[in-house]
Amino acid sequence: CRILYSDTYCYRIPHSYLFYITITMKFVSIFATLLAVSVEVYAFAPSSISRGAAGVSTTTTSPIQYPATNKYEARQSLSQLFMGWGPDPIWESATITSTSAASASGNFVGLKVDVSADLVEAYKVPGQYVQVKQDINDEEGKVLFLAIASAPGAGAETEGSSIEFLVKKTDSNDWITNVDDGTAIAVSQVLGGGFPIEEEMSGFKHDFPLQNCLLFANGSGIAPIRAAIESGQLNIGKPGEGGRTARLYFGCTTPADMPYLTKFREWETNGIEVVPVISRPEECEGEWTGRTGYVQNLVEEDGVAIPRNTGALLCGVKGMAESIKDLLTTAGVFESRVMTNF
Numbered sequence: 001c002r003i004l005y006s007d008t009y010c011y012r013i014p015h016s017y018l019f020y021i022t023i024t025m026k027f028v029s030i031f032a033t034l035l036a037v038s039v040e041v042y043a044f045a046p047s048s049i050s051r052g053a054a055g056v057s058t059t060t061t062s063p064i065q066y067p068a069t070n071k072y073e074a075r076q077s078l079s080q081l082f083m084g085w086g087p088d089p090i091w092e093s094a095t096i097t098s099t100s101a102a103s104a105s106g107n108f109v110g111l112k113v114d115v116s117a118d119l120v121e122a123y124k125v126p127g128q129y130v131q132v133k134q135d136i137n138d139e140e141g142k143v144l145f146l147a148i149a150s151a152p153g154a155g156a157e158t159e160g161s162s163i164e165f166l167v168k169k170t171d172s173n174d175w176i177t178n179v180d181d182g183t184a185i186a187v188s189q190v191l192g193g194g195f196p197i198e199e200e201m202s203g204f205k206h207d208f209p210l211q212n213c214l215l216f217a218n219g220s221g222i223a224p225i226r227a228a229i230e231s232g233q234l235n236i237g238k239p240g241e242g243g244r245t246a247r248l249y250f251g252c253t254t255p256a257d258m259p260y261l262t263k264f265r266e267w268e269t270n271g272i273e274v275v276p277v278i279s280r281p282e283e284c285e286g287e288w289t290g291r292t293g294y295v296q297n298l299v300e301e302d303g304v305a306i307p308r309n310t311g312a313l314l315c316g317v318k319g320m321a322e323s324i325k326d327l328l329t330t331a332g333v334f335e336s337r338v339m340t341n342f
Contacts, residue, residue, distance in 0.1 A: 089131045089143075089188035092116055096176075096183045102166055105256040108220065109177045110149070111165040115187055120161040123152050125194030126228035127315070127341025132165075134175045136186035144173065147315070147341060148190075149223035151231040166223040166259055195224070195313050195339045197233050206334055208308040213244050215272070216295050216324050218251035221316035222259055224341045225250075228313055229267055236271040243271065251277040251295040251316070254284055296323035307332030313339050 095114045102110040119130075128148060133141040150164035169177045176185065201210045213234055217225045225248065228234055237243020248267070252258040255278060264274045278284065281292045291298060295316070304310055310333050314321055325338045 087189075087191070089191075091133075091136050091186045091188060092119065093136055094185050094187045096179060096181060096185060097162065098181055099177075099179065102259040103257050103261070105254070107169050107257055108259040109167050109169060110259075111167060111176070112162055113165065113185070113187065114162050117161045119187070119190060120153075120163065122190040123148060123163065126152065126197070126231050126233060127194030127224040127313075128190050128192045129224075129341070130163075130190060131188035132176065133186050136184075142172070144176070147224040147227070149226050151227050152233075154230070166220050166226075168220045192341065195228055195341050196336075197228065197313075197339070200334075200337050200339060201234070201311055206308075206337070210309060210311045210337065211244055212306060212310040213246040214304070214310060214312040214328075215246060215248040216250075216299075216312060216314035216316065216320070217248070218295055218316040218320055220259070221314075222250055224315050225313060226260060226263070229270075229272055238269070238271045241271075245273075246271060247273040247275060249275050249277060249295045249298055251279060251320070253280045254278060255288060295320055296327065299324055299327045304328060304331040304333060308334070311337035311339065313341075315341055 092115070096111055097114050098112040100110045102108040129145055130148065132144045132146050135141050144167075146165045146167065148163050149166045150162075154164075167173065167177050199205065201213070213236065215225050215229070229236075229246075229248070234246060235244055236246045250258070255261070255276070258276060264276075268274055275291060275298065277291050277293060277295055277298055278288050279292070279294055281288050307328070310328075312324070312328055312333065314324055321340060325335075328338050329335050
């Protein structure tokens with residue numbers, strides 16, 4: 001027998017009872033562990049607003065499924081993947097209708113792709129993306145994740161339905177960057193929450209209204225920023241007309257490698273101050289007189305005039321995104337107003 005003591009009493013318990021008590025406690029412990037794991041996995045379900053480098057807190061998707069407005073939303077609600085990556089892709093055939101050099105160097109290619117009207121309708125927020133692959137029947141085919149470069153609704157204004165992409169050429173993506181018009185590809189449904197513009201810029205979440213918008217991009221990261229600029233959702237005022245102010249810091253290696261250079265005048269006419277940044281001025285043979293370095297260096301140099309009234313959209317390499325987030329939040333910008341599309 002074993003003697004157990006409490007503050008007042010002394011208990012004598014046979015060894016046979018101790019055996020059953022021990023087994024029962026182990027069973028309860030195992031059951032509790034399994035329950036905790038299952039709860040943790042469910043809590044990591046895809047979030048309605050998912051952010052990466054900016055570290056914005058996420059909101060877990062509700063298990064309640066609301067009526068879908070089209071076939072993509074219907075299928076997406078039935079295909080939740082409990083690993084944080086969102087729903088499985090639902091593939092449809094699409095056609096590349098035009099390709100063009102998006103930079104003077106030819107290293108960036110602009111694509112216009114005809115897709116279904118349902119897909120265009122499902123694209124509502126700048127910063128959303130699709131998956132793209134070469135062959136709809138190839139289940140093991142290489143997949144690209146491409147942010148949509150055209151503004152929501154832009155593809156529905158003309159005959160048919162289309163979206164645009166910006167792709168940097170690499171050794172392995174000739175199948176999409178070096179093709180003839182009329183080439184068939186496969187695209188998924190629209191994915192991601194995009195930039196939370198409505199929530200962070202237009203609502204009453206913060207005590208200070210957002211009056212100043214900073215935009216940051218490098219390389220092909222300009223694609224979703226372009227979508228945001230041309231969507232009108234930023235509510236930027238034209239010069240002399242009031243409204244929000246906006247400044248775009250856009251970094252590339254050389255001017256020849258800068259996509260959408262021809263759009264800068266249009267953006268400035270609509271109230272966007274464009275600040276191009278070149279990281280390799282030594283390759284410009286003295287022809288570049290603008291600012292040099294990296295996007296995050298310019299933030300340090302320029303500072304943030306009124307942090308509590310400022311918000312930012314950014315898309316680019318991880319190091320740039322993390323540095324800018326740290327600089328802005330340290331200056332006093334609300335963390336959730338430093339917005340990414342991933």
